[in-house]
Amino acid sequence: MRAYTPKDNVQAKAYYTDRFYVSPQVPRHDVSSDEVFAADLETISSKFTVNESYIEVGQMVVYINASDIYGVLELVRDELSYTQLTEMSAIDWLAKDNTFEIFYQMLSMTKRKRIRIKYSIQNGQAVDSVNKLFRSADWSEREMFDMFGIEANNHPFMKRILMPYDWQGHPLLKTYPLQGDEFAAWYEVDKIYGKEARDIIGPEIRDTANIDRYDSERFARLGFEQPKGTKITGDEEPTVQTYQEDGGVFLITKFDKDASKIVDDPQR
Amino acid sequence: MAQHKVNYTQDGGLPVALTSIDKIVNWGRSNSLWALTYGLACCGIEMMASGASRFDFDRFGTIFRASPRQADVMIVAGTLTKKHAEFIKRLYDQMTEPRWVISMGSCANTGGMFNTYATVQGCDRIIPVDLYLPGCAPRPETLQYGVMLLQKKIRANHASKAQKAKRLM
Amino acid sequence: MAQIKNRLTPFFENITFDREDNELVLNFGPQHPSAHGQLRLMLHLQQEQIVKAHPDVGYLHRGMEKMAENMIYNEFMPTTDRMDYIASSSNNYGFALAVERLIGLEVPRRAKVIRMMLLEINRLMSHLFWLATTALDIGAMTVFLYAFREREYLMDIIEGYCGARLTHAAIRIGGVPLDIQDDFLHQLRSFLNKLPQNIKDYEDLLDSNRIWLMRMEEVGTVSTEMALSWGCTGPMLRASGVAWDLRKEEPYELYDEVEFNVPWSDKGDNFARYRIYMEEMRESAKILYQTIEMYERCVKDGQTDLMAHAPKYISAPKLDIMTQNYSLMQHFVLVTQGMRPPVGEVYVATESPKGELGFFINSQGGPYPYRLKLRAPSFWHTGILTDLLPGHYIPDVVSIIGTTNIVFGEVDR
Numbered sequence: 098m099r100a101y102t103p104k105d106n107v108q109a110k111a112y113y114t115d116r117f118y119v120s121p122q123v124p125r126h127d128v129s130s131d132e133v134f135a136a137d138l139e140t141i142s143s144k145f146t147v148n149e150s151y152i153e154v155g156q157m158v159v160y161i162n163a164s165d166i167y168g169v170l171e172l173v174r175d176e177l178s179y180t181q182l183t184e185m186s187a188i189d190w191l192a193k194d195n196t197f198e199i200f201y202q203m204l205s206m207t208k209r210k211r212i213r214i215k216y217s218i219q220n221g222q223a224v225d226s227v228n229k230l231f232r233s234a235d236w237s238e239r240e241m242f243d244m245f246g247i248e249a250n251n252h253p254f255m256k257r258i259l260m261p262y263d264w265q266g267h268p269l270l271k272t273y274p275l276q277g278d279e280f281a282a283w284y285e286v287d288k289i290y291g292k293e294a295r296d297i298i299g300p301e302i303r304d305t306a307n308i309d310r311y312d313s314e315r316f317a318r319l320g321f322e323q324p325k326g327t328k329i330t331g332d333e334e335p336t337v338q339t340y341q342e343d344g345g346v347f348l349i350t351k352f353d354k355d356a357s358k359i360v361d362d363p364q365r
Numbered sequence: 366m367a368q369h370k371v372n373y374t375q376d377g378g379l380p381v382a383l384t385s386i387d388k389i390v391n392w393g394r395s396n397s398l399w400a401l402t403y404g405l406a407c408c409g410i411e412m413m414a415s416g417a418s419r420f421d422f423d424r425f426g427t428i429f430r431a432s433p434r435q436a437d438v439m440i441v442a443g444t445l446t447k448k449h450a451e452f453i454k455r456l457y458d459q460m461t462e463p464r465w466v467i468s469m470g471s472c473a474n475t476g477g478m479f480n481t482y483a484t485v486q487g488c489d490r491i492i493p494v495d496l497y498l499p500g501c502a503p504r505p506e507t508l509q510y511g512v513m514l515l516q517k518k519i520r521a522n523h524a525s526k527a528q529k530a531k532r533l534m
Numbered sequence: 535m536a537q538i539k540n541r542l543t544p545f546f547e548n549i550t551f552d553r554e555d556n557e558l559v560l561n562f563g564p565q566h567p568s569a570h571g572q573l574r575l576m577l578h579l580q581q582e583q584i585v586k587a588h589p590d591v592g593y594l595h596r597g598m599e600k601m602a603e604n605m606i607y608n609e610f611m612p613t614t615d616r617m618d619y620i621a622s623s624s625n626n627y628g629f630a631l632a633v634e635r636l637i638g639l640e641v642p643r644r645a646k647v648i649r650m651m652l653l654e655i656n657r658l659m660s661h662l663f664w665l666a667t668t669a670l671d672i673g674a675m676t677v678f679l680y681a682f683r684e685r686e687y688l689m690d691i692i693e694g695y696c697g698a699r700l701t702h703a704a705i706r707i708g709g710v711p712l713d714i715q716d717d718f719l720h721q722l723r724s725f726l727n728k729l730p731q732n733i734k735d736y737e738d739l740l741d742s743n744r745i746w747l748m749r750m751e752e753v754g755t756v757s758t759e760m761a762l763s764w765g766c767t768g769p770m771l772r773a774s775g776v777a778w779d780l781r782k783e784e785p786y787e788l789y790d791e792v793e794f795n796v797p798w799s800d801k802g803d804n805f806a807r808y809r810i811y812m813e814e815m816r817e818s819a820k821i822l823y824q825t826i827e828m829y830e831r832c833v834k835d836g837q838t839d840l841m842a843h844a845p846k847y848i849s850a851p852k853l854d855i856m857t858q859n860y861s862l863m864q865h866f867v868l869v870t871q872g873m874r875p876p877v878g879e880v881y882v883a884t885e886s887p888k889g890e891l892g893f894f895i896n897s898q899g900g901p902y903p904y905r906l907k908l909r910a911p912s913f914w915h916t917g918i919l920t921d922l923l924p925g926h927y928i929p930d931v932v933s934i935i936g937t938t939n940i941v942f943g944e945v946d947r
């Protein structure tokens with residue numbers, strides 16, 4: 098019987114996990130253990146709902162509601178001096194509960210603190226663009242759309258950014274295989290030569306251990322290469338590879354190793 | 366009156382050398398291989414390094430040209446992605462015959478370490494390639510050795526006959 | 535000449551005339567000698583002046599984030615080399631640090647010193663490369679040749695350490711794999727002794743050069759607000775009036791023990807950025823001198839550990855693996871199955887030569903990261919071109935792209 102592979106997550110899986118293995122958890126601290134973060138959280142929670150918050154590896158993580166994101170980012174930028182949106186993207190939890198988790202990584206240069214603002218959206222739901230607050234979100238939201246298919250409302254130019262405009266599929270979804278689907282496999286051939294050329298050019302060779310049986314005869318005989326189809330007897334002459342013909346080349350001096358000077362101190 | 370005697374038959378005396386057209390054309394072609402600057406990724410940096418002061422590509426007659434119309438050899442230095450694939454074909458078509466292609470680095474040869482959805486698994490799926498240089502990234506010496514091998518290959522051809530265009534399909 | 539048939543629609547290279555407002559659309563790239571890689575710019579022009587710029591990236595998108603989800607942590611290390619391939623070790627380091635923070639590892643001091651040396655050598659390499667290419671784009675061929683000459687010295691040193699010129703993979707999670715080779719310090723010192731003179735040579739060639747000044751001064755001015763809003767970091771931000779250097783503000787490794795300055799400027803133009811790169815080279819040299827001393831002190835104190843000791847995550851030293859059964863077993867499991875960091879999330883930023891290089895890792899306790907996001911500074915330094923280029927002229931485009939110091943392995947990942 099063929100082993101069952103789940104279709105909702107086709108990424109690499111650990112092939113063996115101990116039955117009793119319990120992974121440890123990165124320690125999470127209460128927000129009140131850091132006064133700067135505690136004050137920040139106070140300000141945020143006085144205006145918006147905060148679902149969860151903790152400190153993980155020195156950064157505060159705040160879970161909010163999806164509809165509040167524009168307001169929260171405006172608040173932390175204007176009042177809490179988190180002036181830079183360093184990074185934003187999504188995490189695919191479709192296999193677990195059909196949601197995406199969106200995170201915004203913020204930096205305050207005056208307080209030297211970083212916080213991460215997070216929320217979940219349902220599959221197919223759009224997020225609010227924060228491009229008006231942080232111009233950097235312009236490109237990150239496009240990247241998020243490209244990679245996950247999450248659209249941003251009020252975005253001026255919601256198009257793919259990394260993949261070509263006529264690409265199909267969203268590569269970072271867990272359902273998308275690493276080596277691409279059927280469309281990806283033939284993308285360049287279809288585009289340049291047309292579908293009829295598929296037979297001539299042939300499929301991609303994705304097997305890293307692939308060895309062409311007919312090629313390997315010569316490949317394995319380094320220094321004794323023979324033309325394709327030659328019957329190998331075992332007493333072939335060595336084929337010496339030279340970059341110049343024996344008789345020398347018209348008007349070109351041949352490199353003479355003995356006459357050359359080797360500089361061994363690079364810092365001379 | 367001073368006698369100025371030139372021994373025309375002695376070595377170096379005769380300002381004329383006899384050779385076949387084939388050889389002289391091939392000599393010219395092989396020693397002025399102008400390369401298209403086609404640095405796509407990391408290998409492009411090594412290609413630049415081979416053009417710079419220490420490795421000095423100019424002594425091979427290889428000068429980097431920015432326009433495919435002036436170039437004889439295309440050095441595909443780096444990862445060819447599916448988004449870019451169309452352009453390599455366009456540039457190759459713009460180069461004049463005779464033209465050669467060196468595929469530099471394992472990405473250009475086979476896709477290399479990037480066995481993913483976004484990379485073309487070897488630029489020979491799109492254009493015909495004359496020479497494959499292994500390595501990630503190949504050293505500048507490798508590129509220069511490759512160019513010397515390409516020169517040898519050019520010299521082995523008949524220049525006088527119209528060269529048949531290389532075809533992928 | 536017969537051409538191979540293809541399906542591509544012919545386009546009449548690059549130029550579209552718009553009949554109504556006489557606006558010219560110029561396509562720049564993706565294969566352009568001064569685009570520093572595969573940048574494509576669609577420029578809308580009024581005469582020579584740009585009214586709208588539309589950068590198009592992704593021509594080097596190789597799917598690194600996807601690869602990370604399918605690779606064990608140690609396997610991903612060489613892939614990080616190919617991000618910012620001008621300074622590979624700084625990417626290795628960023629990733630290693632992120633995983634170490636996730637696990638909660640402390641690296642031995644000697645490894646830290648070696649890492650700092652590698653990082654600063656990489657910074658010098660990157661800045662020299664930046665100087666070379668930017669000068670070449672602007673037409674100063676001599677500087678290109680000079681700067682590459684110096685860069686080759688550094689490459690030799692690095693090659694002696696890790697065996698590769700470009701793609702180093704010189705740092706491991708938990709430390710460094712090797713001690714530095716015998717003549718490393720000697721070579722580094724003799725390089726550093728020459729460096730001030732070299733930098734002065736470049737400056738003599740450029741600083742009062744009329745062409746250089748005209749292409750650099752008052753061109754490509756980035757205001758502080760714009761830099762902050764676009765998420766600029768590194769020299770881009772420091773040239774725009776914010777003295778923000780992660781080595782100083784959030785010190786990692788031993789950067790809090792060394793003394794160096796953070797050069798900054800409030801001009802925000804190309805020339806300010808150029809000055810910052812030059813000054814940073816001097817500061818890097820200063821740090822390198824101090825790390826040499828620190829290394830010698832480590833040797834004197836007899837600190838020999840190069841890898842952290844954490845049997846759950848890191849293989850034991852080679853000697854133990856070869857002699858002790860348990861170390862061998864543990865090494866086997868770590869290599870075949872990969873380490874399993876705890877469940878959690880971490881975002882760690884380091885100061886790469888280009889700016890803030892961040893790694894966001896979401897681990898679900900498996901040997902593969904559940905999500906890994908690479909925060910590459912160049913991505914936003916390319917994005918800012920959208921707002922920066924309008925109002926400038928075509929020749930300025932080249933010098934602006936030059937001074938933003940973008941590397942496409944990093945932009946597209």
Ligand code: SF4
Binds near residue numbers: 477500
């Ligand atoms: S072969 Fe290696 S060095 Fe060259 S482009 Fe590919 S990854 Fe970069």
